[in-house]
Amino acid sequence: MNSMKANVILDAKGLACPMPIVKTKKAMVGIEAGQVLEVQATDKGSKADLKAWSDSTGHQYLGTLEEGDVLKHYIRKSSGDESIERKHPNVMNNDELEKKLEARENIVVLDVRETAEYAFNHITNSISIPLGELEQRLGELDKEKEIYVVCRTGNRSDLAAQKLAEKGFTKVINILPGMSKWSGKTTSLNN
Amino acid sequence: MNKKVAIIASNGGLFDAYKVFNIATAAAATDQEVAIFFTFEGLNLIHKNANKQLPMPEGKEHFAEGFANANVPTIPELAEMALEMGVKFIGCQMTMDVMGLEKEAFVDGIEVGGAVTFLDFAKDADITLTF
Known part of the structure; x- marks a missing residue:
């Protein structure tokens, strides 16, 4: 299985409603925007509750893994990066990338979201390198290939594309908007 | 922005208490x-x-074990x-007077007020619940 990295793990096992939500609320205060919280719970209602909680508080519910009696919920703290100005000049929209993939062109799709976001749903055959690890992992990428960078809404991928361009990658294209509106083929944990 | 939830708690059993406080804490944890x-x-x-x-409803005493488990x-x-999450507790002044109770008999951090105190909060509430 894919490595599922969370920045903070909250143990809410054995607690009944509404405690998993109350604990999650408190844990969320202490983590940074964009980071991923893993909530471990045994309360079966926590799955629906945490999804609804995320929706109404503006955080991003990524998904839930079941391991025996334990439910592991992954939530990414809202990043407030919706209004950042994008700077990388080469962009392409979702539909055009989807056509390229359907035509089986030999291209690289680089997903720079957090590993937990990637694990729950990603473009089939895309590579996962979270934005925060990109600089150390440049060696895994081929400078000769066209690299299509994707994230959820196009902001982290813009930063990643700028970073790649700065490091001498010339064929880097930022995909807009990205996974939030992706309708093409994906690989996910839940199907 | 944030939703407002106004709750009236007018019953004193254990089940009533859970209904009130579960909804209230869940709402507060959801930034409401x-x-x-009361x-x-x-x-x-x-x-x-x-x-x-607080008493269990008559005939439901066997649930005590379930609560513990x-x-x-x-x-x-x-x-x-x-209270820690910012839920406002308003004790009904009139009931306290009728029952001869002072504010000190209650948990710390409550406000005491009349119906209008509550109605003022509830007038633009998004959700109003009665238990």
Whole structure:
């Protein structure tokens, strides 16, 4: 299985409603925007509750893994990066990338979201390198290939594309908007 | 922006207490603004002594074991948690007068007010609940 990295793990096992939500609320205060919280719970209602909680508080519910009696919920703290100005000049929209993939062109799709976001749903055959690890992992990428960078809404991928361009990658294209509106083929944990 | 939840607690049993405090703490944890108006038997839910020994409904006493097994927080714990998360507790002045109770008999952090105090909060509430 894919490595599922969370920045903070909250143990809410054995607690009944509404405690998993109350604990999650408190844990969320202490983590940074964009980071991923893993909530471990045994309360079966926590799955629906945490999804609804995320929706109404503006955080991003990524998904839930079941391991025996334990439910592991992954939530990414809202990043407030919706209004950042994008700077990388080469962009392409979702539909055009989807056509390229359907035509089986030999291209690289680089997903720079957090590993937990990637694990729950990603473009089939895309590579996962979270934005925060990109600089150390440049060696895994081929400078000769066209690299299509994707994230959820196009902001982290813009930063990643700028970073790649700065490091001498010339064929880097930022995909807009990205996974939030992706309708093409994906690989996910839940199907 | 944030939703407002106005709750009236007018019954004093253990089940009533869980209904009130579970909804209130869940709402507060979801960044909603919550006020509870405790009136008549509902005042038991925030009475320092009474809320440690709220009665089960008659014939339902066997659920005590279920509560223990499910690791449900006690009512005093839930009340404290709710206050900590900013839930406003309003004790009904009229009921307190009728029952001869002073503010000191209740958990710390409550406000005492009349119906209008609650109605002022509830007038633009998004959700209003009665238990």
